[in-house]
Amino acid sequence: MDTRFCRSHADHYARHGSAYKPSYGAREINPYRASALAWLEANQSDTYVANAVDRVATLLRTSGPHIEAFRLRGLSPQERAKAAWARLRKAGVDPRRVVAAWLAVEMIIRDDPQAERKAEFKQVQAAKLIHKMASGTHKRWGEGANVKELHVYPRPRGRILRHVGEALEEACELLVEHRGRDLPERQADRA
Template sequence: MSTRNTRQKRRDEVVSKAKQPNHMYGYCRVIGCGKPARAGTSDGLDTKYCRAHAEHLQRHGSLHKGSYGAKELNPYRQAALAWLLDNEHEFWVKNAIQRMQGLYQQAGPHVEAFRLRGLRPKERAMAALARLRKHEVDPRLVIAAWLAVEMTLRDDPQADLKPEFKRVQVAKVVHRMASGSHKRWEREVHAPDRLGRSPRIVVEELHVYPRSRGRVLRHLGEALEPAVELLVHHHLDAVHAFKVERDAKGKYDDRPYPKGWSARPRKRQPDSA
């Protein structure tokens, strides 16, 4: 039997098993949730959580806590980057930048966002890092994102302190910085338009953004953590104190970066003739 037939047979078996409710799993393990776990319905094989809580965990890295928004993270990201720029001479800052640059180089070839279908989650995570390298995203911006999440967790009175939540929160920010793939091209069309013009040049665009959820975020967060963990260990207190002092002076706004900075500058496309 060919590998393709084997995979199809296995897929059919899993689908068939998922459609058979197992009444031993009658309740979701989240306290206060009265819904059955997915294995107790015809909706899946998850023996722990209902669909709603499983989806929340996949998307946010926590069963209860939602992701931090830009309004919460941006003052921390801006302060972290400002501190990094003021302290580039520090050994652990230089070490983190070098490690992040090494991670960029080890990410593998650049893969367009519309060619990710069929890749494993770890390969998709590495593709996100390759997009950062391709678009020349400054490593300091990625490091600042990690420091920002660390400080946000420190100041959050109801923070989820599990490592998975922190990694997912950083990965969501970095995944957005990697953005997607954007293509623009022209083609000649011979069919007349409403004004009878033929042939004519038509401009077409393709914009594809990878989904930010699931195991891809876990792999991305796990890949980033070793690059910044020593900087966090040695200087997080100093970065946080800098942010507190900065807030007291009112020196911040709602942008993630200071003026003149952007993760991925947009190149203006020339107008079509």
Template sequence: MLRGVEISARRTAKQRIKRRVKSGEGGAERCIIPGCGRPTMKAAKEGLAPHHCRTHVEHRARHGSYWLKTYTAAELKPYLTAASSYVRLRAATDKFIAAAVTAMQSALDEAGPVEIATRLKGMSTGKRAKIALARLRVARVQPERLVAIVLAVNAIAEEKGHRAKEFRTVQAGKTAHRLASGTGWVSYDAQGREHRSRIRAYPRSSGPVLRLIGRMLEKPCDWVIEKHLKGVLAHKQRHGRGPRKAPR
């Protein structure tokens, strides 16, 4: 009976949203991002966004910002190297880093079972985020690595002046998600030999799930960011390698 009530409530909510989308009332006519000029989703009757077009709404869902793009691996590498070294040197002696590593390990241990990427559709945001953490655990990603990722993302964002909290959260989630996001298949021939398929399925790296993954990673690291972000940046300046000069 309760299940029927939930389905009915969801159906009613969807109908209400459709009516609001079709009305096209309220909000701006054009996207407020400078130089865009496209109609807002509300004006185009494509959605409820009153001030942004579909392109920029989807950009924010993927990257955590209406205009900033995800950091490339090359951009993040020197910060991740510095953060990893910094965490490794202090994990045994600093109480904030030690507590973050312990809490991160607990989050991985309590994430539950892993599910293949093709079976995630229809699951709740929380369930999918926990499966992402479980996949990291199965891939044997160490908690120190995840703490370093959160520190590295905040370090590069601080240096580049990217202050938006949502952007940093999404970047942390995306960076960790890359470590173990895909699902592959293994088959065996008549002789019992293992064959791994080159085809892999990947869950969508976008939307509320990505933000929740980022928040789950950031939560154990709040005090580490507060106490050690400047130290990581200083460590990068002292020990980081500058860009290589092109040979003459």
């Protein structure tokens, strides 16, 4: 039983990291992601950029075995978070894209006049972005008219998002601390 929020606000908090502010939509955050990825590629020789990318690559390498999405039931939130990192590794997601997701969240919160500035909100927003990069398990059996397909997507909510976001924040903290002021300005203003 939640002692702070009613049921609808508690559910909203589990999905978005804030009981009141919704997640940023793809239209809002995609320009920031593209800008952050371009900035990372332009500054790839920077020590802090290389450190963040290496730390994310280490998260991917040390995440353990790949677990299909339909086998996650019964696992703890920490194990599910590790499984999310393993799905990213199996899908071959570039660690720079993961770092760019964190930087995009930093940039959009910086530009949002009514931003939720709590660390948990940032963690959940970034975790939702990387969760979408390699979410789900897809299986196919048989041929022709007898084809059976299974498509399972784990829900991006709750403690799992907090664990993934916390690990990502730790990987990118030095980059944001030392180069956060150098991040590009809002893309929409340049168009």
